[in-house]
Amino acid sequence: MAKGKQGISILDSLYAWVPGVVGDYKYEADITIKPGSKIRLANLTYEPPRNGPTLWEIGIPDRSAAEFYVPDPYPSLMNKLYKNNHSNKFRQYGLWARYEELYPNHDLIYTIGVNNYREDWFYAHVTRNIGKETYVGTTWQIRFQLNNLISQGNYTLQLALASATSSELQVRFNNRSVVRPHFSTGLIGGDNAIARHGIHGLYWFFSVKVPSSLLHEGSNTIYLTQSRGGAPFRGVMYDYIRLEGP
Known part of the structure; x- marks a missing residue:
């Protein structure tokens, strides 16, 4: 000024x-x-931003996680003001804890061409309580097929987040155990949208270069790890994910 x-x-x-x-x-x-x-x-x-043709996509790029699966509230915690208002269903208390009930034995696995993001993609990528109020990070999987792998050039993962709170999102391709992730956001976010019963916060966008050497012809898996634990509200909300060919 x-x-x-x-x-x-x-x-x-x-x-x-x-x-x-x-x-x-x-x-x-x-x-x-x-x-x-x-x-x-x-x-x-x-x-x-676009580097190639769309191979698949999850969600709608509208800076909100509202299109994903929002579970029913706990009956004892239901706010009757939003009981019959589906567009504000996310405002019910404690919805984040429903994740462990839906996925008691393993984290979310989403298969392209089989699953529907409106029903099978949980609205918030949250931590898991493993007992005694100990919260650990979680890893989601996206499974997809590549019928014709192009060995020359790079693929691109367009990754948009609708919210993040004290989180680090790590991305690995076809190797969950590799120590160093192929991409990491670093520690990001502080909008507390999950705890505040919101459906979006501060927008984050990442364009991830994916060398073709990381992919396979046939079955592939992308591992999305929110690595920061320690609290129930550390997590991200996805806005939109798209894989582009070279």
């Missing part, structure tokens, strides 16, 4: 996003706003 003779001038930037499209638009130059000024910009075109 700079103060001139006629008052205060503000140096600003222009950002935008479009429902149904991943990523953020940022105008290439800073804009100086002065008192009484009128600024007219030319037609602006946003080219969303």
Whole structure:
């Protein structure tokens, strides 16, 4: 911010996003706003991130996890205000704990072409209580087929998060036990959307390069590990996931 003779001038930037499209638009130059000024910009075109054809996708790029599976609330904790309001079903208390009931023996496994994200993709990637209030990270799997692996070039995993709270999302391809993940977000997030009965918080977008050497012709598995434990509300909400070919 700079103060001139006629008052205060503000140096600003222009950002935008479009429902149904991943990523953020940022105008290439800073804009100086002065008192009484009128600024007219030319037609602006946003080219969303894409490196190749869509092989499969999960969710809707709308910066919300509302399209995923939101479980029924505990009867004893039900807020009657939202009892018959499906669009606000996520506002019920304690829904995150339903994850352990749905997946008591293993974490979520989602198979492309078989499962439906509206019914089979839990709305929040949360920790697991292994007893005595000890919470550990969890690993979800996405299984898919590649009938014609292109050995030259890179595939791309477009990964959009609707929320994150004290989390680290690690991505591994076809090898769950490799110590160093093929991609990690690092420690991110602090919006507490899960604890606050929300369905989105601060948006995060990552475009992950996937060398073809990490993939197989035939069956493949992507492992999504939220590695940070220690508390029930550490987790992420996915917005949209897309795998692109070279």
